[in-house]
Amino acid sequence: MFPVHAMGYNWLQSNARSAKVLAERIQHLILTYKGQGFTCEKVILITHSMGGLVARALIHPKMGNLKDQVLGIVHGVMPALGAPAAYRRMRCGFEEGSLRMNPAPKFLGNSGNEVTAVLGNSPGGLQLLPSCAYGNGWLEVRKNGILLDQFPKNGDPYQEIYCLRGKWFGLLREEWLNPANNAYAGLTATIDLLQDARQFHLDIADTFHEQSYGHYGADTLRASWERIVWNLSGSLADSAWADYRITNDSMKGKLTLAGTTARGGKVAGIHVELGPSQGAGDQTVPLRSSDRQLLSGRFKAIFRQTGYEHQNSYSSTAVLHSTLFSIVRIAATMNWKDDA
Template identity: 35%
Template sequence: MTGETTRPVGTTIGEDGVPVAQTITSPTDDKVRAQCKTLPHTVVPIVFVPGIMGSNLRDKQTKKNIWGLNSVIGMLFQWGFRSSGTRQSKLDPGNAEVDPGGAFPGKSATVPNAAVAKDRGWGTVAKMSYGDFLRWLDNSLNSDFCNSIVQGDDKSPWADFQDKDFSKEWGAEKSFTSLTDAESNQAWNNFYCPVHAVGYNWLQSNGQSGKDLAAKISEIIKTWADYEVGGQKPYKCEQVILVSHSMGGLVSRAATHPSYGACASSVTGIVHGEQPANGAAAAYHHCRSGYGGMTGIVLGRNAEQVTAVFASSPGAMELLPNANYPKSWLKAKDTSGAQPALQLPNSDPYEEIYAKKDPWWRLVDPAFIDPAGTYKKSGTDPWVAYATNLAEVGAFHQGLGTFYHDPTYVHYGASTGKYSAWGDLVWQSSTSISVGQDALLAAMPSDGSNPVTVLGMKFEIVDPQSVGYLQPGDGTVPVCSGEAPNLQGGGSVKQSFRMQGFEHQDAYNNELVRNATLWGIGKLLQQAKVL
């Protein structure tokens, strides 16, 4: 009632992450009502989907962790001295599953302990890559509301974005529409947004991971809709919002695609970050060269170590440039400045590059596919196994196509200098190329993977930072793939931000990226239905 005297009731965040109000009975002649503030009844969970290698994995049979990203030291200890054969046998897509037991990254607004974090799926993703972001996102969306419950404060998470134009600061590629005061209040007053995370088996095809994500989305929605306290079900939940990083974008798109997860009706919208939408030439590089520096100790120092996992993992292979990637991205040339002596593909990268077994510029060396003897023991030709995986990859790329859930928001890296990426992959010879394209195409390698000797010439992959070969990016995903959703997604993509100043894996620790993500969530909540 207007003007009625009330007494505030102390409210705290309970051990299950949900607000709890505690009071005592009063005499019947005491007519002062108790007053407590509650969460909105409509729950729209924010579900984070990580990038490749950003999900913790365990062995299906033993339940022992095989890939746990809790700390750099832990990863070095776990993988620093593993042989190619061990890598193949341990990281077998068919024997791996998501491990929910990752380290607790710490408390946040609605996650008071490790038990709630596990229930929210935080343990399925890499603490060292995403732990701080999950805590930041949950605090940003919910801490002011939780403070208002306890202390009487009340400030929308989007208050600082209201009626401001971030088009230049965030590099907007479409007409920028500010978040209005009305939109901020609509999102703040009507929706509770707890933060969840869903890891996936990044070794298997993203098509299957999309189906798995769709099943988890249904489970999350049911958990909130069925939540009961005092015999009542206080919350309504019908949809989630997805926030993806890197390959998680492919998984999220597959989850909402009618041929895979088919859960579009359960997803209000998606915020994609640093997605290799059409693949990345870096995947070819790593197969021929391994990874450099500290990363190489964990992910593979050379072609043999990387191929042992890559050739058996459709998920990893689906990061290769697909048919929508710019043509002629694989080149061979010398330092004379002449036109490349070799340029591929003309149309089909699967048939023209990935399926080639013998030429020196092939993706995979057959000798590196089965170091553990897994295929040999089962009577399977390793190259046939690889070709089967490749066919699955091509089918997924074709099936997903240029599909984007409506509505979608995008951000990606477009830095130069140290964050440049392989857009084209250039094999360069320090001596003049004395043969024509046909001879160079058909030539077999004499030795090496990178550099490789062929017809008496030594070819080496050019560093992307070398003059003349730069393409802006985030160190992994080149602009030609990061900008693809904006160019190919049509009306489903509502905004795309071309940003600078961060490296691929650490993107969600960048302030601009975080703010653009929070802004996107605010925009997507305008599409959510108040239940």
Template identity: 30%
Template sequence: MKEPTRPIPQPTVDTDGSLVAYTVATPTAFKVRARVTIGSRKVIPVILVPGIMGSNLRARANMKARKDDVLAPGEPAWRPPNGVVEGFWEARKWAERSPSERQRILDASILEVDPDGQLAFAPSNVDPRMLRERGWGEVHAGSYGALLIDLQRHLDKTFQVSPRGDREIRHFWLRVMQSQAASWGVRSIEKVTEAELEKYAGYQYPVYAFGYNWLESCEKSARRLRTRIDQIKKFWTERKHECGKVILITHSMGGLVARACARLSSPGDGSAPDIAGIVHAAMPALGAPVTYRRIACGTEGGRYTNGLGDNLKAGAVTDIAGESAADTTPVMALSPGVLQLLPNHLYPKPWLHIRTIRSVNRRDDVRDFLSLPDGSPYDLYRDMKSWYRMIDPDLADPARRFEDSERSVVDGISDAIRDAEYFHTELLTLSDGKNGQTPYYHPNTYAFHGADKSLKAYGQIRWVAREPSVSPAALTPSSIRKGNLKSITDQGAREVRIGQDLQLRFSVWPEDAHGDETVPVQSGAGPTAHIRKMFAPAGLRHQDSLQPETMRLLIRHLIVKIVQDVQ
């Protein structure tokens, strides 16, 4: 009769390539054998690259503290809350912070990745020290823990021996093979075959996470990701394993980081041969107008279409990210990484509209006066004088960091916008040699995005004001453009003087596009013509897009497909 077994923590790899597993001594009467899983000597690391605010940040350990700094060297600056209780206390803490404190805490120049985030979600059969070495503590457990655990538990276990002694596919891979195309938002799929699983099973898939300073330019983060990939490959090669390629799984902003990393990788032609493939989730491929809205007006709150629970979450996000432009501008306007989430030069234009509503025969008549950008979107971002400007430089430096500097705060903002423009137009864009431009993607790329009719996102920004019943001045596109900003409400509405006698209150209308509550469909679907396959499942919320089981099944499906091209 076969003796029973019990699993023990997975082995670690020693510097000489030997595998080391630990267990505890038991009495001789205890007849259960320890069972340890040994992986292949051929390794394809899988690396998660999170979205904005999904990486833990701390003040640099070697930071030279200034007298007005809020953080001490090494002190956590940003650790996203996990769960309702943590979310409540974190929201309360940030709601009480002034714009000056926000600027001094979320200052890209003093921050680095914090590797000591929560690991309470980690599987018990894996040594926590190994998970920290693999970067799991660098990313938000609440957003990415479910996926990391799923990959850790399932990637290295493909087949098993049945009680009859036959090889059989494990049940969690059968679920991948039996998934229906409709659940992934497509009409048809090429299902994973047993032959494909046989090839897939010839490799080991250690799971890593890569945190980055999301306030810095995505280019800097991409170069650090490139370094991390090289370090991971070196780790396994030095330990007598074959490791020539990695697979990247990205979320939101992490997709921009990964694309830039592939573009910057040797040999420099975009092929990035040591990246076997990339899977993008909820990537703002062409940018997201909500970024303009949050800088210009503050973070939007709940929606009347949401339930109480979702609106409580939205309220917490508003408190943390900043309710007003005075809260958001000091952080976002000076952060290249944030500005790289703005609609880029390939986003469908125009997307910023200025309108009025007037009553005609007891019906509302909407009049369009301006549709922007009417040139480069980066010129629109650099405009800091018009009443519809995105950035008010007077709000950008409450901590007075630029007061004694040779450079003004406007210089700092302009530099950050220039970084965004270069990142979009040079690093993530290819020229076809005929003055045409196409976006760059790794040649083995898959992606999925939200396109739900009920999960609205800002596809356009619409400033709208109601005209008085009797207008003292004729409105024209020119008079609207030349309007003078008189005041801004706490909710972001703008009182604008038109000519001498007319004052209108312009507010941003609610979200208008299908999407995932953050990225509109026109941006999420942007890669479709340039990648292997795009998926558009229903009901996909942006922040939670890697958590549903259907999406985790899809990611495993795509990893198998990517491996088929590995030589």
């Protein structure tokens, strides 16, 4: 029987910073048990969602540097490559769910401006955005269902989407970033945080513990924002659509655009709407991101599962079973000093 400790962290601060804080707490815990006469050399980490990124940072030599004291890690519903849902929330607010009875969006951010004011100034929140490794083409612009273009094109969402200025489909509405007019907040500060997020993603890209186990949703019935699709309506055919400006924003996924056509004419009243969620996953993390764990070849076992939603994953019997299996397998690798 092993003692169990729950350790929270500030998800708004950088995951690298959280890793350093948790490393100190875990080291203190180990010393406490040793001081009480117990054998305590290593810990097993069980994570949920972003906690998986923190755990990977925890064993990184330049962050938590705790690899020697970690026996293994169980990753639950980890957004291994980030999640486009973060983009969606910064432009449209948190999702209300299929029954529209979930009160969480009212508190977490009911509209794009509310979420951007928080996540746009949060190192950890920005680290949830899709990394370069997520790949190209996950942000689409369509007109009456026909694909006009998709981004990123060159594997760099930071420059092509997140830090992009003057384009209505970019991540940041600059006027939403600093509602309090704080001298230390605003576009420049957020771009600096995005560059930090890029570096964090690069630093942990190949950081996995040798005893890693993972479980995550691969449910085709739980659409998970694998792609973000903006749909333009109307009959106007114009190649200058990318340069239109926003004249009205519902902050929940409906825009009105105006601008100058490729031939120099004026156009207004162009309606744009964010399309519905699509792609298998757990309603938040798409399989395209989660499967990085499987494709890495670095995990002892992967459980691709169905039947649960991201936030409540540990309420699933399948998740509990796979977690228990993983813990037992990790514990079996311990070389106890008393073993003869």
